[in-house]
Amino acid sequence: MQEKLIEVRGLTKKFGEFIAIDKLDFEVFKGEIFGFLGANGAGKTTAIKILCGLSYPSSGEVNVAGFDVYTQTEQLKLNIGYMSQKFSLYEDLTIYENIRFYGGIYGIGRKELHNKSMQLIRKFGLVNERNSLIADIPLGWKQKIAFSIAILHDPKIIFLDEPTGGVDPITRRQFWDLIYEVSGEGMTVFVTTHYMDEAEYCNRVSIMDEGKIVAIDTPNNLKSSFGAANMDEVFVKIARGTEK
Amino acid sequence: MKSFYGFIRKEFLHIFRDPRTLLILFGMPIAQIMIFGYVVTNEIKDIPIAILDHSKDQATREISNKLISSGYFKLVMNLTSLKEVEPAMKKGNVKEVIVFEPDFRKKMESGLPGSVQIIADASDPNTANLIVNYTFGIMQDYMAQYQQGKPNTIVPEVRMIYNEGLKGVYMFVPGTMALILMLISAMMTSISISREKELGTMEVLMVSPIKPFQIVVGKVIPYIGLSFINAVVIIVLGFFVFGLPVKGSLIILLLESLLFISLALSLGILISTVSNSQMVAMFISLLGLMLPTILLSGFIYPIENMPVVLQWISNLMPPKWFIIVVKNIMIKGEGWQFIWKETLIMMGMTAFFLLVAIRKFKIRLE
């Protein structure tokens, strides 16, 4: 089969007595768009933080892009991109300054950085706005810029934690076009969301509930095995199942 | 009303869930009182001095001993030449050098004045002034003994009114009360309200059924409690540790403290209406409240010594009036007739700050 970029075995994270993640097992293959679904509080953000090297697991084995999250977090960070649900751009810097700053701390060369920044700015049609403060531009744009910054250093995997929270359907659609574009260029995408329609865009999805993965497959297989017309129904059925 | 209680609960939780903050809030008055009581004393004690004795006779030895055994001074160096004076002072450890000129006793016996030079490190002018005076006093004492009461002196009978022992406690207890209440009430509320603005949670609260007025009151109530407890702690510490009694009415003192707390809170609210980030709120509090509380209220530096312009400005400083009130009640044991003017001024200030804050708040809402 294909090369595994993420390999997780028995991953558990406890906060005191509370078990946020309970023995997760899954893998993500090179080039796929992997959807990481679940209700709020199911443990998605905790899991993604561990995969990005922001938080240590309590137990279990985790390997991302060939690096171990216990011992090689810093090499790992060079090979991944991360866009958090919290807003990560500096409101008091301009679009251009934000791109330059993040590019700079990834160690991208000055000339290359300038070219890349301008290329991105042109791509989004923001040439005239490049010197406006982040505080003054609409949310949809901010998220696109945050995304481009997360992939500025050409990571192998990009982690997106609820990237489309709070934006309108058209902007969401445009955002997914961006995801397809980088995926087409060979980047692996790991995305959490609670919009079930977005789950349909993924190659494979996993569904988390109360710290456990309760289902993992392609959207079509999931729909047929649960006898559901769309992912929304799959999700509702799973939720009901665990309530019993 | 129910949502209002819920809101106050949230504010209390914010404070009590954070033991570190709580520890500082209660530890601060204690630490400050202790430092003022034991460290920042005005006493002259163990000042390092050096002696350069060109006479080395009985009189100079006796004077030297008298100086050292007084407790004010500590002999750290015996110099042998004037050249050593400057390096000794530049290194900073010697604050005063006493130079006995040659033939000190011989001169005294032959009826001439004995010559002595007192060289003080006046980079700290007040300390220099005090130690020179102390030194001179001790030398005069010796002379008086030597002359065995030859009647040529006026013996001043000095009495220190209200504070026999010149203890700092009479200054720092009222001052610390003003400072701590200002800090907790005004600075913490202004930062706490600005925080909601900075993090955007203020908008969430604004669209909720809670009225803006209730938001502010809810923010303020926990700090009233905290401040009041601190005021009591300071009074208790002053009494038990430093023996500072409350000569006047305790109830009036506590009521006045509550009035000052309200005044500080209204200031805090006003600051939060004009600042949109915590850092700004902090700097305004620092510049507008803390430094004036320490420096322009008569806490450490007497107001009468300041230029007239600053004396005028000091009238605008709320702590000035509070400190006067506290001193009058605690130390002089006065009642209403000596503090009604200050009380009215503080009430007026509270009303004024609240009115301005409400106006500002309304404008923001529209």
Place this chain on the structure above:
Amino acid sequence: MRTIFYIIQKEFIQVVRNRVMLPMMIIMPIFQMLVLLYAATLEMKHIELFVVDNDHTEASRTLVSKFEGSPFYKLSGHSASIKEAEKQMKKDKTDIILNIKKGFGESLNRGEGTDVQVLINAINGTKAGLINAYSLNVLSEYMGEYAKDKGLYSEQFSSGSLDVRYRYWFNAELNFKHFMLPGILVILVTIMGMALSAISFVKEKEIGTIEQINVTPIRKYQFLAGKLLPFWIIALFELAFGLTIGKIFFDIPIRGSLFLLFSFSSVYLLAVMGIGLFFSTITRTQQQIMLLFFFFNIVFILMSGLFTPVESMPQWAQTANVVNPLAYFMRVIRMIMLKGSGVQDILRELISLSIYAVLILSLAVWRYRKTS
């Protein structure tokens, strides 16, 4: 190195763009120098003197005019009744009561010792101590002059008397501003250096941008250095600004080497900013860290010797001052500026602070966790 540059660049942009902080940085030193320096004075003038003279002799009148003639005293009133005087003191209308009892002049003329009563409002102990010192000076001066004028006891008076010459070094005019200005400069650069860098760090935590930084391969020391250096430069600039104001408006002496002063300040700033950054690694919100700052700075400032000589503090306090960077700087800045002390005079402090800076910065780097 290039990574650090990008952080510094970003911090500078953020400072310059902040509409409140930038003016604050310019106003604060001016305010501190011009207002606080005038406010923070223990120079005694206008000591309110109330006279109760029941003697009414030439001797008592001369004594009163001697007080009036001194630049420190201002006659606030006189009365024959001590009750009235005490009432005035109660109302805070007078600082010192000079009570000359009947028979004062007569005793003096007869060549006997005599006494006068001096009552000082001592609620402010420091002030009372100074007033006492001034008053005793006036009295002893009076005594000498009066005796000389009258040709009384001239023999006894000089016999066995003292010829004391006072010399006030480094500040012959006892100018209190020359003493306070360096102290205020210390507070200025401390607040600027310590608070700004640390708060900007905690703000990133609170807003969430720190996560985006933590997910990059940036080294911990690179991030902290990037946070430190811009404010280090700003604080040194503030020091220069404050010194300029002091020189222009107060003619403050700078007897030692400016280079030495700035070198020492650079090291000092590294230490206090290290403390600030360490605090920011153990706090989550700006409110928490500001409170921590207030607590520690008030303690540090009070113990540093800004107002009272460190030598008079109890031994444990002097020992505790080993960890108080302000105590080192307060001492050294006055030594360099007022006494012209050279590098060999402050070597011990310089070395201690360098070690301090290294330790506390390492502690901050160690305590900063990119991965929790």
